[in-house]
Amino acid sequence: MMKGTYTETLKKVMKYLKNHRKLLWLSLFFALVTTAAALYVPIVVGRAIDDIKGAGSVDFDAIKKKLIAVMVLVFISAVSNWFMNLVNNRLTYNTIHDIRKDAIDKLQKLPMNYFDTTQTGDVVSRVISDVDLFADGLLLGFSKLFTSIITVIGTLFFLLMISPFICGLVVVLTPVSFLIAGFIAKNTHSMFIATSRTNAEETAYIDEMIGNAKLVRAYGYEDRAVNHFSEINTRLKKYAMRATFFSSLVNPSTRFLNNIIYALVGLLGAFACVKGNMSIGELTVVLSYSTQYAKPFNEISGVITELTGALASAGRIFEVLEAEEEIPDAVGAKVLENPSGNVEIKNVFFSYDKSKKLIENFSLSVKPGQMIAIVGPTGCGKTTFINLLMRFYDVDDGKISVDDEEIRRLTRKSLRAGYGMVLQDTGSLPEQ
Numbered sequence: 001m002m003k004g005t006y007t008e009t010l011k012k013v014m015k016y017l018k019n020h021r022k023l024l025w026l027s028l029f030f031a032l033v034t035t036a037a038a039l040y041v042p043i044v045v046g047r048a049i050d051d052i053k054g055a056g057s058v059d060f061d062a063i064k065k066k067l068i069a070v071m072v073l074v075f076i077s078a079v080s081n082w083f084m085n086l087v088n089n090r091l092t093y094n095t096i097h098d099i100r101k102d103a104i105d106k107l108q109k110l111p112m113n114y115f116d117t118t119q120t121g122d123v124v125s126r127v128i129s130d131v132d133l134f135a136d137g138l139l140l141g142f143s144k145l146f147t148s149i150i151t152v153i154g155t156l157f158f159l160l161m162i163s164p165f166i167c168g169l170v171v172v173l174t175p176v177s178f179l180i181a182g183f184i185a186k187n188t189h190s191m192f193i194a195t196s197r198t199n200a201e202e203t204a205y206i207d208e209m210i211g212n213a214k215l216v217r218a219y220g221y222e223d224r225a226v227n228h229f230s231e232i233n234t235r236l237k238k239y240a241m242r243a244t245f246f247s248s249l250v251n252p253s254t255r256f257l258n259n260i261i262y263a264l265v266g267l268l269g270a271f272a273c274v275k276g277n278m279s280i281g282e283l284t285v286v287l288s289y290s291t292q293y294a295k296p297f298n299e300i301s302g303v304i305t306e307l308t309g310a311l312a313s314a315g316r317i318f319e320v321l322e323a324e325e326e327i328p329d330a331v332g333a334k335v336l337e338n339p340s341g342n343v344e345i346k347n348v349f350f351s352y353d354k355s356k357k358l359i360e361n362f363s364l365s366v367k368p369g370q371m372i373a374i375v376g377p378t379g380c381g382k383t384t385f386i387n388l389l390m391r392f393y394d395v396d397d398g399k400i401s402v403d404d405e406e407i408r409r410l411t412r413k414s415l416r417a418g419y420g421m422v423l424q425d426t427g428s429l430p431e432q
């Protein structure tokens with residue numbers, strides 16, 4: 001990641017979201033309603049069960065009312081969930097739109113030096129995939145995180161109301177399954193890293209072999225290429241299979257433990273019922289909460305990975321958005337109109353890398369109508385000279401004037417419009 005820490009990036013992200021503060025609050029509100037309504041369903045069902053007191057003493061009216069209440073709750077939860085998704089999508093696409101717009105505006109203002117020193121693919125991937133990753137990961141991640149936290153707090157609260165003992169049991173035992181999952185995940189992680197590293201190695205090798213197919217044939221390298229490739233390919237298979245094997249252990253083992261917790265809660269709850277400390281309805285509530293208690297945690301761990309990734313992407317985007325801009329045109333810069341073509345270059349010094357001298361004390365005077373050819377070995381600075389004339393770069397020392405006006409006192413736009421330029425390499429700007 002860039003200079004700053006995650007918190008710094010987060011602060012910048014918040015600034016972006018401020019434009020859509022209303023949507024953000026709306027999203028949180030719907031998240032709250034969705035989870036609260038869903039959480040309350042087991043309680044109502046439990047109460048309905050308690051209305052069944054035994055054969056011949058079933059309070060059907062009360063049950064009917066509660067069932068209607070359940071239907072209403074489920075409906076509210078579903079509708080509010082739908083609204084939440086609607087709001088989230090709007091938030092996501094608005095943010096993506098804003099960031100891309102800012103990024104493209106910014107790119108127009110960056111000096112040529114930025115494009116010469118940055119790989120095009122890198123900038124493109126920042127503006128396209130990083131923005132996508134960031135918006136999806138961050139915005140959806142936030143709402144998932146929020147929903148999960150409300151679910152955990154709500155579940156614990158209701159459990160505590162019914163049976164502090166069982167609540168304690170669930171709180172103590174559930175983390176054990178996370179420890180197991182974490183232990184396996186840690187070991188799987190290294191295998192996943194090895195897999196993706198080998199995958200990249202394989203892709204790079206394929207790219208090289210296909211890109212240089214002529215070379216491979218010309219030097220009779222086919223067999224060696226195939227052997228080398230199959231070595232990488234076999235390694236990839238080994239790592240991928242190991243990674244899949246370990247990761248497939250997580251689900252069964254945590255589920256096994258969760259089932260044990262479920263059985264324990266059921267057993268203890270049943271004892272409490274027999275003793276008369278708990279009603280059957282309450283037992284069903286406790287059982288359903290104890291199963292759903294673990295879910296948000298799994299979700300949270302997934303969300304944290306997602307958020308970390310999203311923030312890394314955000315950092316890469318902000319690097320573009322905060323890159324240093326081209327020095328603005330001088331105050332009162334003139335517009336070059338109908339240039340006659342009088343170009344005066346006086347004692348110009350310039351180099352890209354200040355430790356490597358390039359153009360030194362270069363002077364040239366070109367009168368209108370004169371035709372001049374600049375010739376020289378590769379790397380002598382012909383393109384660089386054009387870069388200076390067009391003000392893609394500014395001279396370190398000396399002066400370039402067009403029609404007796406120093407080019408730094410002209411607007412870049414009018415100066416550049418005054419030249420006719422044919423690119424050496426079609427499709428890329430800085431070369432000629």
Ligand SMILES: Nc1ncnc2c1ncn2[C@@H]1O[C@H](COP(=O)(O)OP(=O)(O)OP(=O)(O)O)[C@@H](O)[C@H]1O
Pocket residue numbers: 113116117352353358376377378379380381382383384385432
């Ligand atoms: N953007 C840049 N950043 C740093 N160094 C550069 C940059 N562009 C060119 N150089 C270096 O400056 C020197 C002059 O390059 P320039 O492109 O001006 O040569 P040229 O005369 O146009 O060569 P050619 O005939 O190959 O086009 C070379 O050593 C080159 O490596």
Ligand SMILES: [Mg+2]
Pocket residue numbers: 382383384424431432
């Ligand atoms: Mg050149």
